[in-house]
Amino acid sequence: MSRRAAVALAVVVVLAVAGLAAWRLSSSGTPLSRALALVPAETSRSSWTDWEGVRRELGSDVGRGSSAEEVDAFVSEAFGSDLTSMSALGTSAGTMQELLGLSPATLSWELLAQSDGGAVEAMGVGDDLDLSDVADRLADAGWTEPEVDDGVWVGGPDVLARLGSTITPELQHLVLLRDQDLVLASDQVAYLEAATEVARGTAAGADDLADLATGLAEPLAAAVFTGDYTCERLAMAQADADAQDEAAQLVAESGGVHPLTGFAMGLLPGGHVRALLQVEDADDAPADADARARLASGPAPGQGGEFTDRFALERAGSQGRVITLDLRARPGAYVLSDLTSGPVLFATC
Template sequence: MPRRLWLAGAVVAVLALVVGGVVWLRRGEQSSFAWAVAHAPAGTQRASWTDWAAVRRHEGAGLSSRSSAADLHHFLSRSFDDDLSSTSALVQSAPTLQQRFGFSPADADWELFSQSDQGAVVMVHLPAAVLDAVPGRLRALGYQEPSDPGGVWSGGSDLVARISPDLTPELSYLAIDTQDSVILASDTSAFLTVALDAVGGRGARVSGLGAVVADAGEPLSSAVYSGDYACAALAMAHAGASDQAAARRLLAAAGEVNPYSAFAMSDEPDGSVRVALEFDGSETARTNADTRAVLARGPAPGQGGTFGERFTVDSVTAHGSLVVMRLAPRRGAYVLSDLSTGPVLFATC
């Protein structure tokens, strides 16, 4: 499965999370997705969400911490083929996590991978019974236990490499937040402490992503970008000269395109892909809704072919300062992962 396992690094919430028939509510009516993103560290430029419980339901996978490596691999292969796991940072590490750490996509509720210029952190929500068993596993693996139960378990890159070459470096340092039932992991102890402080309310949290995250509702997976990050990651400058020229012609014909302050693209439970772009006001949003509705039905320079080969457009509408696109993927199309690499449709600056 190497083709798109870490396209979350390139890709470009839930009123209730149902886990085993139990509805898990997060502080009032805030969704798990919204809660997770809102508790990411300040400076987060992209946030990659995977609702593992929902993905397991979608795939009909009755997994647990006792499931075999073969069953886990089968589930991950299916979710990959359905473009539902490209946002995860843990897929390649999953078999080792299952066997050695005592948690994995087989029993995790959800995962959020947050990245910024300062560092990256994976936050995974686990059922309480699963989380309770993790400290013993970490001790057995050789992680250095913190004096404070809520502190950082220190492993480092050498320990991670000894455990398994398949483990992501993000598992070098871990921390357990029993109050929120999450485990956090990062490749540096310093940034993990920053993330812990953000979750616990002792440190600054991300801002500016709330509107596009709220619009997504309860996605199975989602890629969220800040405007500044999208400006670089989704720029047509990454394409060849002929594609850039084609993009300029398309933009000139379609109309005005403005920068946006936040972006979210989400795989929804009904099978659609929902895109939200936040602009500086309702007038700009209306202008961009018209322009991007035209672009969404045309060629896809920088990627090849047309957008119509990837999806049909159900609607492109302006809601206040948001432009919301509802797309219906064609069979076999990887809309979430493929459309995150800089197509003209999402040109921002």
Template structure:
């Protein structure tokens, strides 16, 4: 399947721009022994109501793929890098890929140069946040926005007005870039297709102190090159066996009954790791539930895969499943020429059943 076709299937068209170099400790630090990890800090910037979060460590992916890129790189090199990232199955959660050529030439940054990217979606709206290296000149970013036709706000932290008509003249970018705001204190730029989302964003961020399922699975996926993180309500729709055929749903129900006790999770995450491995994390209400589901869900993940086709061992080798507190972790070693990260982030996925 071609990169563009598969990416549309996995992501859909939601692109958003956030420029963030972040204070140096936020953007450049990969390990922080004294506080939340890099992924957890980024998740903390998502709106509190977020039900779906996509994380991309662009700097880590460039390192993983040995890609030597800069703001001056031609779009052909950027597209080759993204093609390699697609083949490695590490870019499916991104909201920037389809806009990468225009970002590289017109906005001055793209997946070739950004440090990280976070896409967050809720019933109230969507936002994409992208961290940029400290070397990026934010004044130059604002100059480029003005050159493109965005209306500069009177205050630094207000919203830059673009709108769908402006985006049509620019071409090659998503509606999620229609409105932009820049947080200069943290060197973060956020974009959305709704100005109201950006107007409330600073007051509605999750923060890093929440004790919920999303925070738990984000912590379990620390160090990931890419991750899809879902709250329970979203995961139960996105990964549901109701998307399977009648025969597959019947077979799935039989396998779940045979596996034993299955409890609903609080959040689900799947992540692509350096070196090619994939890791699934699920958060449960209690430690007892986690221990039980470590057994039952590992049984499901080692058997037939109704809805996906064939059996899960055709897609990955299952490592030792563990329960750490209320979080269950399933290590997956993808088989050659499979797309486990992107496939297990879309339904139906039997072992992610609610």
């Protein structure tokens, strides 16, 4: 191959990789599903917050010029509506705003993606945020600047300790992807580098979770889990022996359920909550939908009380392998935060 041909091929490869990354951000789907396609394929649990949507839902005008106190007040108000339970940044918000200009007041969205190998915090940059300004602030605060624009800003626990005890450990190291309006952060450099390859389009993303998440439409906050994580963490095995016995009887009376291969729950605008429960075989989904609807309309062993104390079941059905339960949260109920950790009877395997 001639030198000219080799250079031309390299240019084509670079453009293809850049094009794939841009396609992942702008292609059809929902903001949540597109974000999941940007994090490692091994992700087993993810937590989403649509900060732009939260600001709109609350009628908040916080932004780049807001003080740390104003941003903390915004996050506190959002907490009261169960809109911050999926965020890794809640306790860090005011400090992040003051020191980095990067916070729930200026981000478009946030996705914390976790696996057994590590965790990455992906943050979509809003129109009110200048990543060049963020870079300057990182340098001033003690992070070591990378040699290339999209390299890792190395901080570590010592840098965070100087900034205060409220900063989440996930912000120890960061990557600023200016061409994608994206910031990635992690407490592990190696995992952050691997996650960056996914965001660049040179490694596989969490496409199975992304496909499932499309059924949530555009939630303000959401959790999306693999089947293995769901069957471990939401299962009735998390409850005491008496609750397990009660649950077994209720499941038998409902007609029985099949193991889940995926789970997602999202808080939608206006107080609606949607749960998606995916089974292995589409033929099992209609009966599972009926059974899980009955389970979601009765006692909540391990949680206490009745599920109807927390929400009203408005609709249950299935399409393909996915069962959908549409819920309306009762006033003052924290459905998303309460029912994304076990035991959850209607999500049992």
